Amino acid sequence: MLKQHLQLKLGQKLAPQQIQLMKLIQLHTLEFEEELERELEENPALEIAKEESKEDDYASLEETYQDEGTDSIETDFDVNEYIYDDEPNYKTASSNYSPDDEEFDNESLLTEGQSLYDYLMEQIHLVNINNEDLRVAEYLIGNLDTDGYLRREIKSIVDDLAFSQGIYTTKEKVEDILENYVQKLDPSGVGARGLQECLLLQIEKKVSSDKAVSLAASILRHQFDALTNKHYNKIIQKYDIEEEDLKDALEEISKLSPKVGGNFDTQTITINQEIIPDFVIQVKDGLVIPMLNSKNAPTLRVSEEYKDILTTYSHDKNSSEHKQAALFIKQKLDAAKWYIDAINQRQNTLLQTITAIVKFQKDYFITGDEKSLKPMILKDIADITGFDISTISRVVKSKYADTPNGIVYLKDLFSDSLTNDDGEEVSTKEIKTHLQEVISKENKRKPLTDDALVVILKEQGYNIARRTIAKYREQLNIPVARLRKEL
Secondary structure (H helix, E strand, O other), rough: OOOOOOOOOOOOOOHHHHHHHHHHHHHOOOHHHHHHHHHHHHOOEEEEEOOOOOOOOOOOOOOOOOOOOOOOOOOOOHHHHHHHOOOOOOOHHHOEOOOOOOOOOOEEEEEEOOOOOHHOOOOOOOOOOOOHHHHHHHHHHHHOOOOEEEOOOHOOOOOOOHHHHHHOHHHHHHHHHHHOHHEEEEEEOOOOOOOHHHHHHHHHHHOOHHHHHHHHHHHHHHOHHHHHHHOHHHHHHOOOOHHHHHHHHHHHHHHHOOOOOOOOOOOOEEEEOOOOEEEEEEEOOOOOEEEOOHHHHEEEEEEHHHHHHHHHHHHOOOOOOHHHHHHHHHHHHHHHHHHHHHHHHHHHOOOOHHHHHHHHOHHHHHHOOOOOOOEOOOHHHHHHOOOOOOHHHHHOOOOOEOOOOOEEEEEOOOOOOOOOOOOOOHHHHHHHHHHHHHOOOOOOOOOOOOHHHHHHHOOOOOOHHHHHHHHHHHHHHOOOOHHHOOO
């Protein structure tokens, strides 16, 4: 039996304009340009203004629609809302970008390339090999990863050959084809099942009577664990050699590539991606001036042609075709207005956020010294701008700023804080900078352990635990002391 009842519940719904705005805010300059071009193609009612307006106040998007006395067609909208005599340009750009902005080329450079797979397949077809073995070799090549390694177990490949290719063979046979055909192809080291085998395949192709090459091959084959762990003394004792001999052998090993497939493009197209700054920050007479990259501030307006078409169709109230055309035009005009409004809000949000960041980190932008960075989290900027933390997060995501000291990734300006011995809050970025400097100046023959680094930083006023040192070291991609050791 059906019953009626009342129920109250809270819910949150986002308008299409809000969703569109959030998507636009998190786009960096290149993505934004692509999105803008796509919108211009999809919506003929939207166009780029040929002449820039002289208005500096881009915050207002409301238009004054003037009544021409035209009768509205019998639909659920008022045509007069979209028809007016003197339409000002929709202005989303202002003088808040540098007049000397560099014209960055936003077109990716595309060059033809060849994948590792294609390169190997060309070679294997030139080898004197019977048809069945050729099919196995082709299958092995198809299972190589982008670095040129065969990561799969041979047994699994044997099973796949039986089920998918109808080739019944043995593990020994597949290994023989791998070693005698696939691994003989260029580049040297392809088809290896691990780093040691990859390096060995390369060093063994160096036909040389050089002592260093021979020693390098022997070390890779018999003392690989000692090499990876940098137990140099153990290797010297094992071979009864001088330190200089080991240095020569290590130099030969350093010439080998751990990823032989790295020079090949797996997608046959190489894209040269350059960083396009989203913001330009200038320093003049002690003042830090933030501006938007001009490509983030396009000048858009509603198409004059579409307004004329709407005016024409609005006079015919009886034609169903004209009524439908008017409805279509209304949708495009609405979409154009929403999009222009979203662009304007995006620009305003970006400008307010970068202004707050510049104000907070003024000393850093003036000096360019990372030690001048203050502890700053998303909430700090959210409090200054009045925006939500999620909005600030979207703004700084994938965004870069062109500063007098180089291109800066905005997220790198944010860091937590720690209290030093003087009771002052310092940025973790500052501590990492000190840590990196200490490690760069250490004796590479006897690298500093994490415990030793704790003592040194404590002497500099940073009282942090060993596990924190280890965490910062990993974030800086600095290996442990044992792996930093050099002869």
